[in-house]
Amino acid sequence: MKKLMTGNEAIARGFYEAGGSIACAYPGTPSTEVLENIALYKDIYSEWAPNEKVALEVAIGSSIAGARSLAAMKHVGVNVAADPLMTFGYTGVNGGMVLVSADDPGMHSSQNEQDNRYYAKFAKIAMIEPSDSQEAKDFMKDAMEISEKFDVPVLYRVTTRICHSKTLVEFSDREEVGIKKYEKNIAKFVATPGNGRKLHVVVEDKLKKMEEFSNETRLNQVEWNDKKVGVITSGISYQYAKEVFGDNVSYLKLGFTHPLPFAKIEDFAKQVETLYVIEELEPYIEEQIKARGIDCIGKEKISNLGELNPDIIASALLGTEGEVAAAVAELKEDVIGRPPTLCAGCPHRGFFYTLSKKKNVMITGDIGCYTLGSAEPLNAMDTCICMGASISAGHGAQKAFNFHNVDKRVVSVIGDSTFFHTGILSLVDVMYNKGNSITVILDNRITGMTGHQQNPGTGYTLMGEETNQIDIPSVCKAIGVKNIIVVNPLDLNANEEALNKALASDEPSVIITQWPCALKKFSKEDKERFDCTPKTYEVKEDKCKQCKMCLKSGCPAISFDEVAKIDKTMCVGCSVCAQVCPFDAIEKVGE
């Protein structure tokens, strides 16, 4: 059977077919759908972890216990998981273990475009790079076999265009592998210095053996055509190269990319007149083969900035510039910006609206939908670094202001899922080190940005079971916070009161805003706790004084054409605009 599948769906299918049984992840674009699809296979136990370090450690534990396991995350997630990864590279596995790293060249939805292939080299583990969905599925079986054969975790490196492109996939049946026998092995799995020093020797030996394998495996293939030009490439870059050169040049297509097959590369290089290395982002392959004395053309022609595509390759290596007709250039002058915005009815908007009016405040932000609070017209954010940094960077900033007698308060904003991810520890730091920054936990009852994944605060697991729901106010209390204020972020007066109270105090405070995401399917608990009756608001045109105050809330449902207008299909009745309007011109429909 052939089916059109995204790379993420194919990775899930591959894990199923390879007899995988335990999978864990924290959602992050472009990796999120790997676990969402694994959850559809009932032969696999799958779960969301609060962060990537925990996800990898769950997979590590199940591998040590003997099960084939997988952890999936986006590129920056591997930074969070780097600590266990480095040591797991030393101990090795029992059941096969794969870490899917979904990189985001071009930063479609990320804060940087790091090339995670260096993590494989750094952690001294095997790496596999599929170039389409069929390979994303097929190579998973190879990955599990390699992991068990060489006693090493495998970095399964994909990129946005692999994850989110759909290409045809032919299915196979699941191979039932069960669980390998677990035997206590202190010298292998207890990484004390004494054991670690021995394991390092073992790792170096594994790398040599894996390099031999890399030279032999069919994952690294030569396609001989004309030998004037040879191209070494991997992942999606292979497809782009084929698009440009077709069957006119020879290829060394690499699917197993750590350790690299240097003997095979040397042999290929010798037989071609000109050697190109075509790779996206960093010169990972190029650097290593140049270090071995093999001459090639790479990053001096193809930039390490942004996402690669066939156009870039064609103009860099063939000198064919893409033509943009004058007609297009002229018409393009009319193009308006279309930045992403907080949704109509987003509960964060109300809080950000109030917060944006506060003077002499630095707002440290975090990773999630609410990062959009930084956009016009709210402009309610000063920083955004990585998950959890809002609270700890905010604490640092507040300490710096206090230390130097600068009269400025810091408000850190973080989402519910991100609070569980790494924010909890940052709040521990604020309390332990006697900070006095204000933390706002924007609890929209779901993980919003990645498309509604459950988290420890929602009361449901990835597999759809009801579970223990972590109560954020109680957690804050346990950490030692005394000033805890819970507000409905759609109530602007309540926001104002909460912020004033927190700003008036020299002590640390936590404000928790609670209202479900406007796009969320309400859970049973949501229906009990929140007013979920559908409603909309409209502008009474005779009362509108054209002051445009309502536009300052930044709601995409409100436009202005002589008078303010509310798009009925978008409005969910959050009422923020009605509270903002000084002339009571915005009213609930049907009252």
Add this chain to the structure above:
Amino acid sequence: MCNVKNVLLVGVGGQGIILASKVLSSGLIDSGYDVKMSEVHGMAQRGGSVTTQVRYGEKVYSPIIGKGQADIIVAFERVEALRWLEYLKPGGKIVINDYAIPSATVLSGKEAYPENIIEKMEAKYEDITVIDAANEAIALGNIKAQNIIMLGGLIKSLGIEEINWDKALKDNVKEKFVELNMKAVKKGLESGVKEKAL
């Protein structure tokens, strides 16, 4: 790769572009083509510009279309047609939904929504078909069916009406919307798209 057809669907998050692309791809696969479809997720869901690219033919390598290579651009929103124009190949077709969605920058008064986009494009491009998909969808009873009306226009433009689109819809659309969408495809097919060999 002259035997590969490049289709670019552009619009705004929430307009159903990804679903239309899925139906298109699934019909093409059923009739034996190699297909690659690429979409952009993530922040673009929230009112941002959204595009999907469908490439089909005997053998397709790259999942993305280069500048100046799209055989056809289907724009679900007027300004989005402009945004992607440099991807159209010389002599390529444009099918455009006569529909405007103001962006955040327009709503906040920072920029004005451009006027007469279609007229300006018609002055420079020969093969443009305008579909009033919003009103046609409302007439069918659901404004959300715009996307499938546009798909109908695309199918006509590509000259692939013989594919079993009812099946493709059944395979990809929730059961209760299948009938509506079958009507929407027909509306699109009748929408005055010029059929011309690409």
